[in-house]
Amino acid sequence: MSRTRKDRPGPTGSLTMADLAELAGVSKITVSRALADSPLVTPETRERIQTLARDHGYKLNVSARNLRLRRSHTVAVIVEMKPSSDRTMLDPYPLTLLGGIAQELTAAGYSVLLTTRQGAAAAAVQAADGLILLGQGVRQDAVRRFDKLGLPMVVWGAHGEEDAHAVVGSDNRMGGRLVAEHFLRQGRRHPVFVGNPSHPEIFERLSGFVDTLTGHGIKPLLLRRDEFTLASGIDAVHSLATRRVPFDALFACSDLLAMGAIRAVQELGRKVPDDCSVVGYDDMPMAAAFQPALSSVRQDWQAGGSLLAQKMLALIAGEPVESQVLPVSLVARAT
Amino acid sequence: MSRTRKDRPGPTGSLTMADLAELAGVSKITVSRALADSPLVTPETRERIQTLARDHGYKLNVSARNLRLRRSHTVAVIVEMKPSSDRTMLDPYPLTLLGGIAQELTAAGYSVLLTTRQGAAAAAVQAADGLILLGQGVRQDAVRRFDKLGLPMVVWGAHGEEDAHAVVGSDNRMGGRLVAEHFLRQGRRHPVFVGNPSHPEIFERLSGFVDTLTGHGIKPLLLRRDEFTLASGIDAVHSLATRRVPFDALFACSDLLAMGAIRAVQELGRKVPDDCSVVGYDDMPMAAAFQPALSSVRQDWQAGGSLLAQKMLALIAGEPVESQVLPVSLVARAT
DNA sequence: ACAGCTAATGATATCGATATCAAGACATCG
DNA sequence: CGATGTCTTGATATCGATATCATTAGCTGT
Numbered sequence: 085m086s087r088t089r090k091d092r093p094g095p096t097g098s099l100t101m102a103d104l105a106e107l108a109g110v111s112k113i114t115v116s117r118a119l120a121d122s123p124l125v126t127p128e129t130r131e132r133i134q135t136l137a138r139d140h141g142y143k144l145n146v147s148a149r150n151l152r153l154r155r156s157h158t159v160a161v162i163v164e165m166k167p168s169s170d171r172t173m174l175d176p177y178p179l180t181l182l183g184g185i186a187q188e189l190t191a192a193g194y195s196v197l198l199t200t201r202q203g204a205a206a207a208a209v210q211a212a213d214g215l216i217l218l219g220q221g222v223r224q225d226a227v228r229r230f231d232k233l234g235l236p237m238v239v240w241g242a243h244g245e246e247d248a249h250a251v252v253g254s255d256n257r258m259g260g261r262l263v264a265e266h267f268l269r270q271g272r273r274h275p276v277f278v279g280n281p282s283h284p285e286i287f288e289r290l291s292g293f294v295d296t297l298t299g300h301g302i303k304p305l306l307l308r309r310d311e312f313t314l315a316s317g318i319d320a321v322h323s324l325a326t327r328r329v330p331f332d333a334l335f336a337c338s339d340l341l342a343m344g345a346i347r348a349v350q351e352l353g354r355k356v357p358d359d360c361s362v363v364g365y366d367d368m369p370m371a372a373a374f375q376p377a378l379s380s381v382r383q384d385w386q387a388g389g390s391l392l393a394q395k396m397l398a399l400i401a402g403e404p405v406e407s408q409v410l411p412v413s414l415v416a417r418a419t
Numbered sequence: 420m421s422r423t424r425k426d427r428p429g430p431t432g433s434l435t436m437a438d439l440a441e442l443a444g445v446s447k448i449t450v451s452r453a454l455a456d457s458p459l460v461t462p463e464t465r466e467r468i469q470t471l472a473r474d475h476g477y478k479l480n481v482s483a484r485n486l487r488l489r490r491s492h493t494v495a496v497i498v499e500m501k502p503s504s505d506r507t508m509l510d511p512y513p514l515t516l517l518g519g520i521a522q523e524l525t526a527a528g529y530s531v532l533l534t535t536r537q538g539a540a541a542a543a544v545q546a547a548d549g550l551i552l553l554g555q556g557v558r559q560d561a562v563r564r565f566d567k568l569g570l571p572m573v574v575w576g577a578h579g580e581e582d583a584h585a586v587v588g589s590d591n592r593m594g595g596r597l598v599a600e601h602f603l604r605q606g607r608r609h610p611v612f613v614g615n616p617s618h619p620e621i622f623e624r625l626s627g628f629v630d631t632l633t634g635h636g637i638k639p640l641l642l643r644r645d646e647f648t649l650a651s652g653i654d655a656v657h658s659l660a661t662r663r664v665p666f667d668a669l670f671a672c673s674d675l676l677a678m679g680a681i682r683a684v685q686e687l688g689r690k691v692p693d694d695c696s697v698v699g700y701d702d703m704p705m706a707a708a709f710q711p712a713l714s715s716v717r718q719d720w721q722a723g724g725s726l727l728a729q730k731m732l733a734l735i736a737g738e739p740v741e742s743q744v745l746p747v748s749l750v751a752r753a754t
Numbered sequence: 755a756c757a758g759c760t761a762a763t764g765a766t767a768t769c770g771a772t773a774t775c776a777a778g779a780c781a782t783c784g
Numbered sequence: 785c786g787a788t789g790t791c792t793t794g795a796t797a798t799c800g801a802t803a804t805c806a807t808t809a810g811c812t813g814t
Contacts, residue, residue, distance in 0.1 A: 100800055111764050116802060126762065141567060146546035147485035148800035151769050156482065157543060158532070163521075179514035186498075186533050195543040196533040197493070198517075200525045208493060208530040211481035232476060314708050343708040370703075373649055373678040375710035435770055446794050451772060461792065483770035486799050 099142045107140070108133050119144075150211070159189055159396055160197040160212035162230065164219035178218055181240065184389020185216060192397055201226055209233070214396045216240070220284060236399035238392050242284035243407060250399070251407045252392050254383040256285045260292025262381060262414040263335045263363045268300055270361055272333035275304040278320045278345065279312075279337030286337050289365070293335060305329065309341065317344020325352055332360050339364035339371050339380055346378070346419065362419045377417035384410060434477045442475070443468050454479075485546070494524055494731055495532040495547035497565065499554030512701060512720055513553055516575065519724020520551060527732055536561055544568070549731045551575070555619060571734035573727050577619035578742060585734070586742045587727050589718040591620045595627025597716060597749040598670045598698045603635055605696055607668035610639040613655045613680065614647075614672030621672050624700070628670055640664065644676065652679025660687055667695050674699035674706050674715055681713070681754065697754040712752035719745060 101119075105112040110129065117125045118133035125133075136142075150156045163178055186196050197212055209215065214236040220227050227239060231248065239251045267275050275297060281287040290306065297304050307324065309316045317336060321344075324331055334349075336342035342364030346356050354360055356376055364371060367382035388410055395405045436454075440447040445464065452460045453468035460468075471477075485491045498513060521531045532547055544550065549571040555562050562574060566583065574586045602610050610632060616622040625641065632639050642659065644651045652671060656679075659666055669684075671677035677699030681691050689695055691711055699706060702717035723745055730740045 101802095102800080112800090113765085113802075114763060117763090120802090124762070129762090141569070143545050143568065144542065145486070145800050146543055147482050147491065148769090149802080150482035150546075151480070151486050151771090152800080152802050154769070161533075179518060182517075182533075183514055186535075190535045198496075198521050198531040198533050200521075207479065208481055208491075210478050211485075233478065234476070314704060340704055343705055347708055368705075369649055369675055370678055370705055370709070373682055373709070374705070436772095437770080447770090448772075448795085449793060452793090455772090459792070464792090480770050483799090484772080486801090487770080487772050489799070 099137075099140055100145070104133065104137055104140070104142055108136055155213055156195075156211050157193060158195045158197050158212045159214045159216060159393075159400075160199060160209040161185060161216045161218065162199055162201060162209065162226070164201065164226070180385040181218060181389045181392075184386035185393045186389075187386075188390045188393030189397070192393075194397070201229070210235075214238075214400050216392050216396055236396065238395045238399065238405070240388065240392055242288050243409060247407060250395055250405045252388060252395065253285065253409065254388065254412050255409045256288035256412075257292035259365065259381040259383070259412045259414075260289040260294070260335075261296045262412070264293045264296035264304075266363060266379070266414055266416060267333045267335075267361060268297070268302075270333070270357075272361055273302065274329075274331045275302065275333040275335065276307050276324065276329075276331045277304055277335050277337075278307045278309050278317070278341055280308060280310045281306070289335075289337055304335075305331070312338040312341055314340050314344035314347075317341040317346075318348040319344075321345050321348035321352070334360060334362045336362065337365045339366050339368045339378060342378055342380070342419075343374060346374075346376070357419045363414070367415050371415075372417065376419050379417045379419045380415050381412050382415050383412045434475055435480070436477075439468065439472055439475070439477055443471055490548055491530075491546050492528060493530045493532050493547045494549045494551060494728075494735075495534060495544040496520060496551045496553065497534055497536060497544065497561070499536070499561065515720040516553060516724045516727075519721040520728045521724075522721075523725045523728030524732070527728075529732070536564070545570075549573075549735050551727050551731055571731065573730045573734065573740070575723065575727055577623050578744060582742060585730055585740045587723060587730065588620065588744065589723065589747050590744045591623035591747075592627035594700065594716045594718070594747045594749075595624040595629070595670075596631045597747070599628045599631035599639075601698060601714070601749055601751060602668045602670075602696060603632070603637075605668070605692075607696055608637065609665045610637065610668040610670060611642050611659065611664075611666045612639055612670050612672075613642045613644050613652070613676055615643060615645045616641070624670075624672055639670075640666070647673040647676055649675050649679035649682075652676040652681075653683040654679075656680045656683035656687070669695060669697045671697065672700045674701050674703045674713060677713055677715070677754075678709060681709075681711070692754045698749070702750050706750075707752065711754050714752045714754045715750050716747050717750050718747045 101112040101115045105115045108115065114125060115133055118130040119137060121130070161182060189196055197208065199209055210233060212235065215230055215233065217226060217230060217237065217239045220239055220241040227249065230237060237249050239249050241251060241253050242256060243251050243253060277290055277293055279286050281290045294304055307320055309320050317340065334345050336345055342362050346362050349356055349360050356362055364378050364380040367380040371378040371380045391408060398405050436447040436450045440450045443450065449460060450468055453465040454472060456465070496517060524531055532543065534544055545568060547570065550565055550568065552561060552565060552572065552574045555574055555576040562584065565572060572584050574584050576586060576588050577591060578586050578588060612625055612628055614621050616625045629639055642655050644655050652675065669677070669680050671680055677697050681697050684691055684695050691697055697714070699713050699715040702715040706713040706715045726743060733740050
């Protein structure tokens with residue numbers, strides 16, 4: 085009872101409902117009802133108890149409530165994060181996705197528990213009411229791992245043949261196709277794809293790109309780059325130049341890569357887009373202000389985040405949920 | 420007992436320790452110890468129970484454990500998010516800060532609970548072991564509000580005279596001063612500050628900027644812009660032009676603003692940096708690839724996030740913690 | 755005046771895990 | 785051989801909130 089408070093003086097209030105009940109001269113269940121605005125309790129005692137709670141700085145013990153109610157009003161978001169390199173988590177774009185999720189979920193009164201795949205922290209995930217997975221992992225390993233928890237789950241990524249779960253993602257194949265058609269319209273003959281196709285989503289872009297081009301008798305080159313940085317884009321073009329590979333069109337799977345590539349092309353004394361067309365991906369805000377204005381495939385991360393959250397809420401509510409592909413669009417600018 | 424499982428068939432495993440105990444023919448406390456790798460239990464029974472748990476897909480009830488242990492191994496991160504505009508939370512940079520926090524905390528086995536100030540979700544914050552506040556809010560209201568919870572707390576933002584809590588933030592005043600000195604060296608006479616000084620951090624930049632310039636007999640102009648976008652930067656310069664205000668140097672408090680401003684200045688037929696110098700803030704990756712290469716004040720969001728997390732862990736461990744100011748640097752490029 | 759009803763409150767059990775203290779089995783030692 | 789000690793396991797209480805069922809007080813209707 086009050087001994088508890090004496091033993092562990094706690095910052096301000098280690099008050100429990102039992103303590104409040106004693107103070108108010110009622111039973112703890114009445115306190116519980118009063119604080120929950122239950123109509124079962126007289127308005128005047130309700131008011132009295134609520135005032136008492138405020139004055140004494142009473143704090144609900146959320147763990148206890150969650151235990152009793154068997155729910156946490158919390159959704160876990162698991163981001164991909166390689167053990168060695170911590171780059172992925174810090175990339176701005178997955179974080180934007182997270183922003184959309186957080187906005188939607190908090191609006192619905194849910195909290196977002198942010199974790200990675202590694203470590204002991206993953207244990208906390210089990211407390212969540214649902215799981216949102218950002219990135220499927222190599223060969224769906226991440227999906228399978230968390231599947232065993234038996235929680236409602238929604239995944240961001242590429243759509244597979246037979247997904248056990250609702251998957252939300254952009255239409256990456258279409259993204260590749262749009263760029264291919266763009267290059268075809270311009271009459272380009274030696275297109276190059278720059279990026280890392282071991283990510284399922286990027287692989288989709290690549291295959292949409294390649295399929296469309298080969299359908300027109302053109303065989304694009306794949307230039308594999310793991311990093312999505314300016315430097316990597318510059319390096320990619322240098323590599324083409326030193327190998328004396330002919331190229332007149334570049335499809336980079338991020339805007340930063342594209343911008344780096346453009347700078348490198350210009351340094352070689354060639355003109356963009358006259359000598360070489362370049363298209364990026366994501367259409368980040370400054371793509372429009374880049375000189376020359378960067379063409380890019382736009383995918384709406386924030387809408388994706390909202391959608392993921394909405395589907396999760398539906399799943400928690402017991403409603404059926406289906407996978408969904410978000411359209412992308414090519415924003416053709418100068419390059 | 421097993422009735423429980425029958426009543427609520429639960430996805431896969433609503434197994435409790437009591438159920439496992441029955442299966443293994445031991446008591447539940449033994450199960451608890453076995454799963455915790457306690458040396459109090461025979462290696463062979465430990466192994467037996469762990470295998471059993473795996474096979475039956477046993478899942479620890481985190482709420483129950485948290486209740487008993489009076490800790491959650493969770494840190495709440497509260498981001499500023501205005502009721503009307505939800506822009507702030509979705510900006511990539513605060514999210515990068517979050518990335519740094521998450522990386523550090525998950526490495527230490529803690530989870531990150533992401534919430535906003537609004538709504539019922541804020542209740543869940545009470546379950547956390549500590550609080551990280553991103554942004555102090557207008558006149559410290561956010562700080563005061565969460566202060567009452569009596570949890571360990573660290574705040575990101577501007578440093579006040581008498582902070583009750585540890586505050587971590589960039590040296591915004593120095594940021595302003597560095598830009599002012601840069602302009603002074605170039606002999607600029609009509610500098611303009613573009614941004615929204617009602618954010619405490621931006622107010623600091625402004626005052627560092629103004630103080631330094633007035634110390635040299637130059638009175639800068641404040642051009643208030645609430646949005647941090649390209650369009651807003653363009654609009655700001657248009658506004659200067661139509662009002663026929665003379666200006667030969669712009670200090671924009673975000674890189675996007677700066678880039679927009681540069682484009683607008685160029686459209687007016689004036690040259691950057693010859694006719695007008697421009698400095699941005701944050702030094703985003705593509706600042707270097709912008710044409711002309713953008714000068715910018717660099718602040719290390721990710722390091723800030725790590726630092727916040729480290730201080731939080733120290734606080735939770737009961738160690739004293741002090742406020743800290745992170746240095747910023749001016750990256751002078753073409754503009 | 756008394757059965758029958760509603761309104762307000764309370765007693766108790768429960769959610770699932772763990773700390774504390776107790777107890778049984780077995781070995782060692784004087 | 786009995787006493788003491790170690791090793792392993794168990795019974796019980798506890799964390800704080802809430803669901804369920806019971807209870808009391810006050811009221812109405814005939």
